[in-house]
Amino acid sequence: MRGRFIPLSLPRRTVVDLLHFAASIPTVPVQRVMSLQPVVTARAACDDRPRWTAIFVKAYALVASEFPELRRAYIKIPWPSLYEYPLSNASIIIERDYEGEPCLFSILVKDPSALSLYDIGRILHHASSAPVGAIKDFRRSMKFAALPRPLRRLLWWLGLNIGRQRSNFFGTFAVSVYSALNAESLHPLTPLTTTLNYGVIDSEGKVTVRIVYDHRVVNGATVARALARLEEILNTSIVDELRSQPVHAGARRA
Numbered sequence: 001m002r003g004r005f006i007p008l009s010l011p012r013r014t015v016v017d018l019l020h021f022a023a024s025i026p027t028v029p030v031q032r033v034m035s036l037q038p039v040v041t042a043r044a045a046c047d048d049r050p051r052w053t054a055i056f057v058k059a060y061a062l063v064a065s066e067f068p069e070l071r072r073a074y075i076k077i078p079w080p081s082l083y084e085y086p087l088s089n090a091s092i093i094i095e096r097d098y099e100g101e102p103c104l105f106s107i108l109v110k111d112p113s114a115l116s117l118y119d120i121g122r123i124l125h126h127a128s129s130a131p132v133g134a135i136k137d138f139r140r141s142m143k144f145a146a147l148p149r150p151l152r153r154l155l156w157w158l159g160l161n162i163g164r165q166r167s168n169f170f171g172t173f174a175v176s177v178y179s180a181l182n183a184e185s186l187h188p189l190t191p192l193t194t195t196l197n198y199g200v201i202d203s204e205g206k207v208t209v210r211i212v213y214d215h216r217v218v219n220g221a222t223v224a225r226a227l228a229r230l231e232e233i234l235n236t237s238i239v240d241e242l243r244s245q246p247v248h249a250g251a252r253r254a
Helices: 010-022 037-044 052-066 117-129 136-145 149-161 163-170 220-243 249-253
Strands: 027-035 072-075 081-084 089-098 101-110 173-175 194-198 206-214
Touching (some): 010 149, 037 052, 037 220, 052 117, 052 173, 052 194, 052 220, 072 163, 089 117, 117 220, 136 149, 149 163
Parallel strands (some): 173 194
Antiparallel strands (some): 027 206, 072 081, 089 101, 194 206
16 A cells, blocks of 8 residues: 655654654653642632643742752763753643644743743743744744754754753753643653653542653652652642632632
């Protein structure tokens, strides 16, 4: 049976390059079933409900501010070592339609721990709704993907192994979820030290949250403690921020 050749789109080239470098990283997933009913209740009462992605991104950045291991990266220039950043930058994967193809892009949110849930949500809304060509991170990604493969791979390697520049281009942690589609990934791949992933939140507020980590940088026990702290922060600091938001009339009557 004769098929047809389909050229790789620019976003698809980026995915191929990302997986090329992610494949060489010894990543391990650790997961925890969390009870987030206080978060669910506080969010439901908000007049303008923050995105779950914004909630998890800020909470994880707050955890990383307490766990320096989550702000480190394994680099090879000038020699193999760990590089620690003073704060976190989140690389969030977003699916967009590009020339008739569902494509993956990433948006960089700098220091999300210092942003409000509203500000993070505004960034995500813009990245999800504005024209692809109007988003700086997306334009840079496609311009980069248009380069010849040997040059792309060299620049990827340099960007991932020059400590001072790595977080500016790739972030310190990634977030990849599609729980809105009632599905979850068990082991998403990225070249970053940690990747945050969560599943579908059930009617009781329970959800499986996992961190896929680079074992060269951090140990599993540390990741397990970070997950426990993440649940605490979600049910305390994040709930407090949600409760400070304007509530809708139904919640006021309740």
